[in-house]
Amino acid sequence: MKNKLIKVNNEDNVAIALVDLWKGDKIGFEGEEVIVLNDVKAKHKISMVDLAAGDKIYMYGVLVGKATEEIKRGGVLTIDNVKHEASQTFRKSEVTAWKAPDVSKWEDRTFMGYHRPDGQVGTANxxxxxxxxxxxxxxxxxxxxxxxxxxxxxxxxxxxxxxxxxxxxxxxxxxxxxxxxxxxxxxxxxxxxxxxxxxxxxxxxxxxxxxxxxxxxxxxxxxxxxxxxxxxxxxxxxxxxxxxxxxxxxxxxxxxxxxxxxxxxxxxxxxxxxxxxxxxxxxxxxxIQRKPAPLSKLKLGLECGGSDGFSGISANPALGYASDLLAALGGSPILSEFPELCGVEQELVNRCIDEETASKFTELMKSYENAAEASGSGFDMNPSPGNIKDGLITDAMKSAGAAKKGGTSPIQAVLDYGEYVTKPGLNLLCTPGNDVESTTGMVGSGANVVVFTTGLGTPTGNPIAPIIKMSSNSTLAARMPDIIDVDAGVVIKGEKTIPEMGEELFEYIIKVASGEIKSKADQLSQDDFIPWKRGVSL
Incomplete structure (x- = not known):
């Protein structure tokens, strides 16, 4: 691995440590020398500029927090010197142009599925x-x-x-x-x-x-x-x-x-x-026997759980690329976990196909957040102890990486919990960020296969839909091979690009959908089912 730091967006004022760094290390980055001021574990963030108390912190090109005290260039970001802050959401401010990926090699591809009388096609029976x-x-x-x-x-x-x-x-x-x-x-x-x-x-x-x-x-x-x-x-x-x-x-x-x-x-x-x-x-x-079906019959749930500081730069964007491939082919990716979209709402609003769709999204988000606050909680309390330990120290920081699962395609529909997916293209579904409640909801809305990214390792599955686990780092894939299907850690090591990893994942999805490969969750009979009560659950 050549690089020790990575900055996701040119507008960011923090960088992510790709390896453990030590106080006094001098690192060449973006043509300049950065002196590390604290011991920094891999996946955590260091400031690329001098920050004063109250200064805003940007990652993925969006606001993810603000400094609560002075942080010098090269200093590590922690829960003690940073607090959650996210941008306000407004009406659609622009029409987002989408350049779909090249899907020519998949246009005539099929998967082997179970055809139902209503035209839907299952990946399982x-x-x-x-x-x-x-x-x-x-x-x-x-x-x-x-x-x-x-x-x-x-x-x-x-x-x-x-x-x-x-x-x-x-x-x-x-x-x-x-x-x-x-x-x-x-x-x-x-x-x-x-x-x-x-x-x-x-x-x-x-x-x-x-x-x-x-x-x-x-x-x-x-x-x-x-x-x-x-x-x-x-x-x-x-x-x-x-x-x-x-x-x-x-x-x-x-x-x-x-x-x-x-x-x-x-x-x-x-x-x-x-x-x-x-x-x-x-x-x-x-x-009923499997028969060929177009890839447009796939409804792909996009899930993350046990996320770490690498999830948003390896596994999630790779899944986002696969999501874009499916959307371009007429399939239906499903992005959920509304508490983990906090801070990226404006981007998602701009990607909605019309004002009505955008308004439904903002109304559902506001209603959910108000309910959370009324219970004495809030989206800012979403990161788990495991998230924080591995570098996700604010909800906006976690959300900015989690939203990458949805790729860049236009949002064709916004659904409340319990509504069923009927439109091709990317669908937003209101669910909690809780892994099993969210996965349970996506499958109830029609997902016939789910990809679940994880940085820490999450042993969960679903009774009726295959769950494909993708690790954000190779250490996890080696430590828990019984639950990990695909390793996106090769992106961190510089061995594959995001598009290459996304294409590899897409091929794996097709094989699982066809019954050629049985996901690890299915091999372990992980049949988790937890309905969301409309009371607050983060």
Whole structure:
């Protein structure tokens, strides 16, 4: 690695340390010598100018904070000498011109997907079990135990071996034979189960929001059919769920079996009926085969979590380039995590295709931030201890890097949580910055594959959509190879450019979407599902 510092934008007055630096180091940068005044860990920032208390700090060409005390050129930025500050958002001030990347080599490419009657195409073939209310969680868990044992969907030989040895009192090194070639009853369908803590007891708006989310999961192209359990007396009534499903897709043709326990007698009677009818639906769904589909049928969730000081200069912009490729091909990238767009709103407003779209974005942002402040919090409290430890010391600094996942393409639509993606091109979706709540929301809005960038390592997945993990640095990729699919650390080392890394990622997305590669999250059966309650969650 030749460079020890990098400045993202010519207008920036701080630079990022690419390696650990030590007090007294003299570094040649931009034709001048910089003397490092403090020990600086890689990923953290040093000032390129003398800053007085109150002076503004810029990264990525945007305001990301202000100095709370004097910081000399070469001094490190910390939470003790910098505080969050972001630019104000106004109406569209300009029309942003977009130069789409060259997509000629992908124009005739396809992926192998599962075609649905409504024209959507899935990257997976899932039969989904879920409850309308938490009272049915136990019955869903019973069904999960029954189906998974018989279908042998989730095998973990190492853990089964350890448990079997513990039970028998044998040494851990003792080997018990397993049939590693054991296959499930069906080879072209997966059965997944989700539970939640909602549907009743909270405010009615939360039940309605949950209903929209669950309807989105049923409508997601990765789902072939669903089995839905209701108690009967809860807030989230069956007709509310059916109305939500009809709002998303008035002519849905997937099999959706709904059972209400209070109308069915004993648990045994209900479970017997569910098992018989669901089995027939699963058997039929297993007949659906992958067929070629244009890349425009991909809806790509853009997520980041466990971010570090390199995320915004390697993994996120590489994902942004892949997002631009997909947008240029007529696909639908989805950028969410509204608390992590704080400070870059004006850029996003200018990228909206019209005033109506821009206004919806600013209204959702203001409403969310006001709710956060009313609860005694705020977007400025978004960075986690891990973010701060690895160089993201203000929310605006974190946001400026996080927004790079959305590339540079025009914003075609802005959606509130629970609304479904229907327009090609980049969509903004209002979700929390919480990793699982955000991913859960994007998949509920139609994402059939998700790329999740991380600098610290985040072991999470989704029940119905493959989650591809991309590391911002090679150290993480080497330390946690079981969860990382793609390493963007080669960008930091100068071995690849952002476009090269973006193209490599795009090819990987196509392979995962086609079933040629199984993402690490799917290999580990990481099926995380956390709905967002409309109460504040950052």
């Amino acid at each position: 899932i039969w989904l079990f879920f409850p309308l209310v938490f009272c049915e969680n136990r019955n869903v868990e019973l069904l999960k135990d029954i189906f998974e044992k018989e279908f042998s969907f989730h095998k973990s030989p190492k853990q089964r071996q350890l448990l079997r040895n513990l039970i028998s009192g044998k040494d851990e090194d003792t080997t018990v034979e397993f049939d590693e070639n054991e296959k499930g009853v069906f080879d072209n369908i997966e059965v997944k189960f989700i539970t939640h803590q909602g549907g009743c007891g909270g405010i009615r708006q939360d039940s309605v929001m949950l209903s929209k989310l669950l309807a989105g999961y049923v409508n997601n192209p990765n789902v072939a059919g669903a089995t839905v359990l209701s108690l009967g007396c809860q807030n989230l009534q069956i007709d509310i769920f059916r109305n939500s499903l009809e709002d998303i897709n008035p002519d849905i043709k997937k099999p959706v079996f709904i059972y209400e326990q209070q109308q069915m007698g004993t648990v045994d009677e209900m479970l017997n009926t569910i098992i018989k009818e669901s089995f027939e639906g699963i058997k039929k769904a297993n007949e």
